[in-house]
Amino acid sequence: MENHNRLILITNDDGIEAKGIRSLVEVGKEFGEVAVIAPTEAQSGMSHAITVKTPIRVYREHDFDPIVAYACNGTPVDCVKMAINRILPRRPDLILSGINHGGNSSSSVLYSGTMAAALEGCLNGIPSVGFSLLEFSNNADFSTAQYFARKIISNVIHHGLPKGVCLNVNIPYLPVEKIAGIKICRQNHGVWREEFEHRTDPSGFDYYWLTGTFEDLEPHAEETDEWALRNNYVAVVPVQFDFTAYQAIPILQKWNFNGQ
């Protein structure tokens, strides 16, 4: 695919040192000029958080040379804002986020810094895709994820994305030949249960670690991302920044706010 001086911003939430972002940069370079602005440290679970109480700093990162790369002490969303408003010479044509070490399917999209970065790009009118691999280890093998990222980026560039829509791409941790295909899905409805582990510190005070197990509340719904991933598909969910529950508007309009 031709380059056309396409400017591609790449960010993530695992931090600029992560293997996942380096794997995504390798793929991104095939499609245009890449610039990296990513958090200095891991920012997992930061969702769409922004930094308002402390100053934001950016540092030139030379081990990506000759690609322009900056580490930022803020969140993934701060990185996207900083890139668009301050660092890049012009608006990027495409934003890629990830490849995350660990899945972001189902309701994890609410907590995910990877997907928040993509949503922030989308809110700014820039085609954006978040990629996540279903494996947490630092040294995970990203070759399957790269193979499918290439196919998806190619399609995003060819077709564009519908207005107000970005993509949440989750990739099983399997060799390419074991992948059943790419499946367009909806977000699964699932929740986390028993979410805290209680411990006592050396001084005798209680503390808790956030933990828990995921429960799929609709395990037989074949149109969801969870089902697709369990069945070895790459799951692609179109995600929007308009959170309005349109179907609820006519219901609420019948409420009586004066009578009660």
Place this chain on the structure above:
Amino acid sequence: MENHNRLILITNDDGIEAKGIRSLVEVGKEFGEVAVIAPTEAQSGMSHAITVKTPIRVYREHDFDPIVAYACNGTPVDCVKMAINRILPRRPDLILSGINHGGNSSSSVLYSGTMAAALEGCLNGIPSVGFSLLEFSNNADFSTAQYFARKIISNVIHHGLPKGVCLNVNIPYLPVEKIAGIKICRQNHGVWREEFEHRTDPSGFDYYWLTGTFEDLEPHAEETDEWALRNNYVAVVPVQFDFTAYQAIPILQKWNFNGQ
């Protein structure tokens, strides 16, 4: 309205010391037994962030006595998870978040800790409402917000909320008699522009503050929350945790992932 031993969890993102949460507790007490679990410090802009890298601690807060109240060193979403999983004797019947010092209309819903707490409740199947007042000052007058919070809570209890839906309520900073009414709206499409202020620290290094001005991209759309607020309405947006862009699914299903 009768009490029925209703258990109401109240949280916020401005921290347990804020005037806004105390104003909401006053209203909540009219509808049931209230428990407060809120951040120890202000957590504005924390969105749906969760605390995974540091231990979570909770502290009994006695100045709400006899109401059960805890401060938590985590985010608003951590507070809801902690309340549901660890602190409360049973699942709450209702979750109220706020009253936020400052508005959370339009795309601010993405960044808002107030609304993330409500969404977390909703994800757990509990009717949840986030309230925000369009005034940032610590000592703001919450009497109008309390008046309309009362009407909205009353309706939520009477009608219930549709499955998977919580409410984002924004209240103009005006006397009750200047309010035009309660309007059910959709989320406005707007973005923040010129988002960073550059400064140099005493050592000569650059840093940035996140700032900027909001731009309404559809100022004439009368069905949006921004329009309602500008025209002195209390804006109520039904919000969902399913971020799927359903209209995009058939479009993406036509893409060719094998050919390119």
